[in-house]
Amino acid sequence: MPTDVERWKSEVYGNEIREHLYRFAEDGWDAIPDDESDAWFERFKWWGLYHQRNGQESYFMMRIGTPNGVLEPGQTEVVAEIAEEYATGPGTNPEFGDAYVDWTTRQSIQLHWIKIEDIPEIFEKLEANGLSTQQACGDSWRNIVGNPMAGKAPEFVDAWPVIQELNDRFKGNDDHSNLPRKWKVSVTGAPDGSGQGDINDLALEPAYKEIDGEEVRGFNVAVGGGLSRNEPRIARQLDVFTRPENAADVAAGISSLFNEHGDRENRYNARIKFLMDEWGPEKFRETLQDDFVDFELETAGVDLREQYTYNAGGEEHGDLIGVHEQRDGKYYVGLNVLVGRMGAEDTKELAELAEQYGSGEVRVSQRQNVMITDVPEEDLDDLLEEDLLEHYSPDPHPFMRGSVACTGTEFCSLSIVETKNRQVRYARWLKQNVDLPEGVEDFHIHLSGCTASCAQPQIADISLRGMKTRKDGEPVEALDIGLGGGLGENPHFAEWVGQRVPVDEVPGAIENLLASFEDQREGDETFRTFIARQDEEELEALIEPEETSYDDPYMHNTKMTWYPYADNDDMDDSPAPTDGEGNSIAPADD
Amino acid sequence: MSVALRILDDGAWLSVNDQRRVSVSELWRLDAPDFCDCDLVDFIAEGFTGVSADGSDVAVTTYGKCIACGESGVPGKLPVGTIRQGTYEGYDRENIIMRPIERRTGK
Numbered sequence A: 001m002p003t004d005v006e007r008w009k010s011e012v013y014g015n016e017i018r019e020h021l022y023r024f025a026e027d028g029w030d031a032i033p034d035d036e037s038d039a040w041f042e043r044f045k046w047w048g049l050y051h052q053r054n055g056q057e058s059y060f061m062m063r064i065g066t067p068n069g070v071l072e073p074g075q076t077e078v079v080a081e082i083a084e085e086y087a088t089g090p091g092t093n094p095e096f097g098d099a100y101v102d103w104t105t106r107q108s109i110q111l112h113w114i115k116i117e118d119i120p121e122i123f124e125k126l127e128a129n130g131l132s133t134q135q136a137c138g139d140s141w142r143n144i145v146g147n148p149m150a151g152k153a154p155e156f157v158d159a160w161p162v163i164q165e166l167n168d169r170f171k172g173n174d175d176h177s178n179l180p181r182k183w184k185v186s187v188t189g190a191p192d193g194s195g196q197g198d199i200n201d202l203a204l205e206p207a208y209k210e211i212d213g214e215e216v217r218g219f220n221v222a223v224g225g226g227l228s229r230n231e232p233r234i235a236r237q238l239d240v241f242t243r244p245e246n247a248a249d250v251a252a253g254i255s256s257l258f259n260e261h262g263d264r265e266n267r268y269n270a271r272i273k274f275l276m277d278e279w280g281p282e283k284f285r286e287t288l289q290d291d292f293v294d295f296e297l298e299t300a301g302v303d304l305r306e307q308y309t310y311n312a313g314g315e316e317h318g319d320l321i322g323v324h325e326q327r328d329g330k331y332y333v334g335l336n337v338l339v340g341r342m343g344a345e346d347t348k349e350l351a352e353l354a355e356q357y358g359s360g361e362v363r364v365s366q367r368q369n370v371m372i373t374d375v376p377e378e379d380l381d382d383l384l385e386e387d388l389l390e391h392y393s394p395d396p397h398p399f400m401r402g403s404v405a406c407t408g409t410e411f412c413s414l415s416i417v418e419t420k421n422r423q424v425r426y427a428r429w430l431k432q433n434v435d436l437p438e439g440v441e442d443f444h445i446h447l448s449g450c451t452a453s454c455a456q457p458q459i460a461d462i463s464l465r466g467m468k469t470r471k472d473g474e475p476v477e478a479l480d481i482g483l484g485g486g487l488g489e490n491p492h493f494a495e496w497v498g499q500r501v502p503v504d505e506v507p508g509a510i511e512n513l514l515a516s517f518e519d520q521r522e523g524d525e526t527f528r529t530f531i532a533r534q535d536e537e538e539l540e541a542l543i544e545p546e547e548t549s550y551d552d553p554y555m556h557n558t559k560m561t562w563y564p565y566a567d568n569d570d571m572d573d574s575p576a577p578t579d580g581e582g583n584s585i586a587p588a589d590d
Numbered sequence B: 001m002s003v004a005l006r007i008l009d010d011g012a013w014l015s016v017n018d019q020r021r022v023s024v025s026e027l028w029r030l031d032a033p034d035f036c037d038c039d040l041v042d043f044i045a046e047g048f049t050g051v052s053a054d055g056s057d058v059a060v061t062t063y064g065k066c067i068a069c070g071e072s073g074v075p076g077k078l079p080v081g082t083i084r085q086g087t088y089e090g091y092d093r094e095n096i097i098m099r100p101i102e103r104r105t106g107k
Helices: A004-011 A014-027 A034-047 A075-086 A116-128 A160-170 A244-261 A272-292 A344-357 A377-384 A420-433 A503-520 A527-532 A536-541 B101-105
Strands: A049-051 A059-064 A100-103 A109-115 A185-187 A202-211 A214-223 A236-242 A322-325 A331-335 A341-343 A362-364 A370-375 A403-405 A445-448 A462-471 A474-483 A495-502 B005-008 B013-016 B019-023 B027-030 B041-054 B057-066 B077-084 B087-090
Touching: A004 A034, A014 A034, A014 A116, A034 A049, A034 B005, A059 A116, A075 A100, A075 A109, A075 A116, A075 A344, A100 A344, A109 A116, A160 A185, A160 A244, A202 A236, A202 A244, A214 A244, A214 A272, A236 A244, A236 A272, A244 A272, A331 A377, A341 A344, A344 A362, A344 A370, A344 A377, A370 A377, A403 A420, A420 A445, A420 A503, A462 A495, A462 A503, A462 B041, A474 A503, A495 A503, A495 A536, A503 A527, B005 B041, B013 B041, B013 B057, B013 B077, B019 B077, B019 B087, B041 B077, B077 B101
Parallel strands: A185 A202, A403 A445, A445 A462
Antiparallel strands: A049 A059, A059 A109, A100 A109, A100 A341, A202 A214, A214 A236, A322 A331, A331 A370, A362 A370, A462 A474, A474 A495, B005 B013, B013 B019, B027 B041, B041 B057, B057 B077, B077 B087
16 A cells, blocks of 8 residues: 555655645745645655754755755855845754754755745745755655766766766656655766765766777666665665766666666665665666666676775775865865854855855865865965864864764754764864874764764764663663774775763763774774774773763753753743744644 | 544654654653563664554554663554544653553454
């Protein structure tokens, strides 16, 4: 039996949702019928709007999809202006203020506290500037990711034209707009593995093949990666090579296969990784060839995985922070945005610096950082002297550089713990109090509020995942701790070895862990190698939680608040739902 | 009068008649000796995978973990509220001991 979500999607989905959004915007929040709100909120996701969590009713998270994280000249300023004008709500974040922009691990942009009444104005402004929220959430092609410097930094094969073609073809395409579940795609042309293809539903990764006596550069195709629901998978190679000019046709076939064979009766089994589990790559390829493409698929080419250095456990950052030369002799400057959140004012300044020193373009990485591109060599020194770069550093401390965090209980329904502010506090404390062993410059700590894994914890050196525990008999927020995850030629998911560590004891646990690493390290071995040679018992012994000078103001159950940082944070104190002006609306009796 | 019961947003919450009623991250005490060896399971709800009406009870199939011993999994269908004359009333979940439906009825 189809699920309610499938039933709603079969009634209204895709582009046509927009006219209803506009109708509700015109008539106001109250116009959404009480007995249809679940259906509409599910559908609104397709247009990038996600109803915020319990206690924040009538407010939406809005996601803007920027393919490969590329913001064309002028677009960053528009995002900052929208954040300032529309993304403010009844709560103020003590670290980030009233209006801010989140750069996400899928190279998108998220804004919060958005009112449905403002949607037409926001869409008009976004679209007038070439931006869109279309398919940013929901069951369809999501924002396509890759190495954000595609087209500008050295690449084995040009990924940017392929990404643009896929984006143009599959956004708003009725044949692919209602898939069984979300569809995450990575296209990488760089030879270092920096597109993170292994953790995507569909990955195109650089490869070459001799065809008719000629070496052709293109992509090998892998399917079925992903991190969510305690079921992480590495994408599996399909034994398919595609030329860049055929990539969209191959992708269309795979997307159509998913459309037809993905599980629409059980959303928990719907991602393509589960179909890949069931079929295996051989049957998958055979079905693709027989039923979903009308040309002969090429067998796989020679990949470049041996060259992968990005997040591969070595000391090469690959995160594009710092000053780097482009193909054309100009430079790009990668800036560290701690946990990906930037105030609206700072975002405006970022846009101004990009205009002043570069082409106006800004790019977003999968590590939640930003790049100013197209800077002439002679202007680099002046750019590096700008005040904004003191806070968003091109040469950050490893603990700041390595921090990634998801949205957390501030806004998210699924999360179990507070994340962004906590990771900010962790990074600062670690920077002040803990020395990394000699030569360790690249060290990733990812904090995800739940098993959805939006902060991609399984591919970090230290993986932190939201949990609860009791401390002195009282329930407190806690984290599971995983170790030794990463990508590279042979990707490896973190081993979950520390369970339910109270959040105030996690920095101490990390301090002790790094001390053990330093003590037991053999030569200059990397952290990942060190972890890989430990047996289960040894790994567990490495986790020694301890209270330190670190203070955590969010120990309580932040999910049970309407907003974790409000002075009066009880659910009953929530002003939500509110009307278009932000005035509370009395809830209907039920 | 029919009541719409749904699990939404990747298992984040239970909707009853289009109203959010139960969210993940609540802590419950369970009488579920098949789940772990603790006298009472100190259970954190991490994700809901299904909902059903069992008699007047609304029960959610819930993935989670005992935060005392670390055992994780699905302890069964857990009753979170009741429907009387078409109206949902949530149980005082923080202060009761829940027993999985399967155990209660010997199913």
